[in-house]
Amino acid sequence: MSVVSGVTVTVPATTANLGPGFDCIGAALKLYNQFKFTRVEEGGLTIAVTGEEAQRVQTDESNLLYQAFIRFYQHIEQTPPSVKIEIQLGVPLARGLGSSATAIVGGLVAANQLEGAPMSQSQVMELAIAMEGHPDNVVPALLGGCRLAASGGAGWEICDVPWHQDIIPVVAIPDFELSTSEARRVLPTEFSRADAIFNTAHLGLLLRGLETGKAEWLKTALQDKLHQPYRKALIPGYDSVNLAAVTAGAYGMVISGAGPTLLALTDELHSQAVEAAMSSAWEQEGIIANVRSLSLDIQGAKS
Numbered sequence: 001m002s003v004v005s006g007v008t009v010t011v012p013a014t015t016a017n018l019g020p021g022f023d024c025i026g027a028a029l030k031l032y033n034q035f036k037f038t039r040v041e042e043g044g045l046t047i048a049v050t051g052e053e054a055q056r057v058q059t060d061e062s063n064l065l066y067q068a069f070i071r072f073y074q075h076i077e078q079t080p081p082s083v084k085i086e087i088q089l090g091v092p093l094a095r096g097l098g099s100s101a102t103a104i105v106g107g108l109v110a111a112n113q114l115e116g117a118p119m120s121q122s123q124v125m126e127l128a129i130a131m132e133g134h135p136d137n138v139v140p141a142l143l144g145g146c147r148l149a150a151s152g153g154a155g156w157e158i159c160d161v162p163w164h165q166d167i168i169p170v171v172a173i174p175d176f177e178l179s180t181s182e183a184r185r186v187l188p189t190e191f192s193r194a195d196a197i198f199n200t201a202h203l204g205l206l207l208r209g210l211e212t213g214k215a216e217w218l219k220t221a222l223q224d225k226l227h228q229p230y231r232k233a234l235i236p237g238y239d240s241v242n243l244a245a246v247t248a249g250a251y252g253m254v255i256s257g258a259g260p261t262l263l264a265l266t267d268e269l270h271s272q273a274v275e276a277a278m279s280s281a282w283e284q285e286g287i288i289a290n291v292r293s294l295s296l297d298i299q300g301a302k303s
Helices: 064-075 099-114 121-132 138-143 180-185 193-212 215-221 228-234 238-247 271-284
Strands: 006-016 025-039 045-050 083-088 146-152 155-161 168-174 252-255 262-266 289-293
Touching: 006 099, 006 138, 025 099, 025 138, 025 168, 045 064, 064 083, 064 099, 064 121, 099 121, 099 138, 121 138, 121 155, 138 146, 138 155, 155 193, 168 271, 180 228, 193 215, 215 252, 228 238, 228 252, 238 252, 238 262, 238 271, 262 271, 271 289
Parallel strands: 045 083
Antiparallel strands: 006 025, 025 083, 025 146, 146 155, 168 262, 168 289, 252 262
């Protein structure tokens, strides 16, 4: 192992849950945050941020990216070096696209690379999950693709979920925020057996729908009873945007992560119509949204 003087890590945005896959499934998208770490002799910590919403990012030791960086050194029981950090933002903050996961993964991967990779990718992943509290965002952010995570006796089992090339994710990112903690507060602490069975069946169907691209399976599979019925009340215009997306040709629409970004799955033939319909529906509610078709990132964090 040999230490290096600097490293740049690029981490993709993620969309999690995908309807019935609450806290266990997520997919990486081609939308990125970039983090550059440079060792410095003196001066402690310096953080510079560029991109939209740059002024809202903490530039002291409370910065989540730096907290992840420090957590790595605590784990390997070494003193962290003084660093200059340059952040280029491309993932909107607090919108349900995994911005916090990019910071956690970016900080851990950067520290590991600076120290000559003393930890394996799976060890970095376990540390990222421990920091985030659940795997659905940090796993695809690190590994890329669509991933299903299940806890095992000795850690986590990660399953690559095939994603049919004809399925196009359309994200509608509104000009308001929704914190993950607020989105979790509205969830009940207990669910009925019927709702648990419903989600189990629909998650199974979702996995097959994503693999095959079969429209009828996807239209049914994206339904959920564990989190979306409660969270949609926090998102103005949810029902209108959902109706507009489906009418325009989407298989269905879900809340991306904890929201408020909404994710529609469709095909290439209908993607532009779905984009326009979702944007228009939210505009009629007085909300401006950045709506765009994206594609799956299959590489994950790159350094």
